[in-house]
Amino acid sequence: MTIDDTRIADRLALRALVEAYAHGVDRREFVSVAKLFTHDGKLSSYSGQPIGQPPIYERIGHDQIERAMQGLLKYDITSHALSQQTILFDPADPDKASAETYCCAQHLYSDNGRWNRVMSIRYLDHYKRLDNVWLISDRRLATDWVEVRPILEPT
Template structure:
C-alpha cells in the first residue's frame, strides 16, 4: 500500500464531497456564493430546464427556489472514481428533494423529487470542484402539504432562508417562540 496515494485519494474524496454539500446547502439557504463555490468558473451544468455555466445556472436555481416557500435537498450515496494524481474524478450522487409550492388555489403543495447528479470533477490550483454536471430525475410527486402541525405547534423551531436560518445566524439569544426563520 502506498500511503501517500491513499491519503491523496482520501483528501480528494473529502474535498469533492465538500463541493457536493456546498451545492446543496447553497440551494436550501439561498446562498448564491456558497452554491457557486461548488463549481469551477468554466463548468457546464445541465439540469434539463437549463444548460449553461455556473453563474447562469446558479442564478436560475436561486431564482427558482426563491419563488418557493422552502426546500430541502438531501444527499444519498456518493459513488466516486478518483485519480488524485491526475486531478480528475467522476461521480454519481443520489439526491432527494422537497419543495414547498403554492397551488393555484393558494394551498400549500409539496413537490418531492429523487434523482442523481452525474458529475465530472477537476482539481485546479489545489481546489476540487464540479466541472460538468447533468441532473437526472428518477421520479417526482406533487402532493398536498400535510404538515399543519408545524403551524399549530408554536414552539417548534422552523427553518429559514436567505440568511435567516438558525444554522446561519446561530443567535442563541433569539426568542424562544420557535419561529426562527
C-alpha cells in the same frame, strides 16, 4: 471495491463539495453555489438518464448558473438530502474525478394549499482540482421521478 487510502482526503473533499452545493441551494446562496463550479462549469438538467437525449436546460459559467438557481425562488423552502455517492478518479489525471450522487429534494410551495414537490435526483458530476481545490466542471442533474404531495397542517 477497494478504497485507495491516498485518496481518502479527496473523497472527503468531493463529498463536502456536493454538500456545500445542497446547503447553498437550500439557503439560497446562489452566488456561492455558482462558485462551486469551474469558471466554464456546466449545469444541465435531464428527465431521467441523460444518455441520448437533449437537456431540458444547460447553463455554462458562473453567471448563467447563478441565474438558473434563481428559479428555485418560486419555492417557499427547499431541502436537498444527499445519500450515496460513488466516486471514480481519473487514472490518467490525479486532478480529475467523476461521481454519481443520489439526492431526495423537497420543494415546498403554496397554491390553493401547501404542497411538497419531491424529486428523486442523481447528480452526475465531473470534477477538476484547481489550485488544490476541487470544483464541479460538469453537473448533469438527472430527475428520475417527481411526486407532488399535499402538506398536512399539524393538529
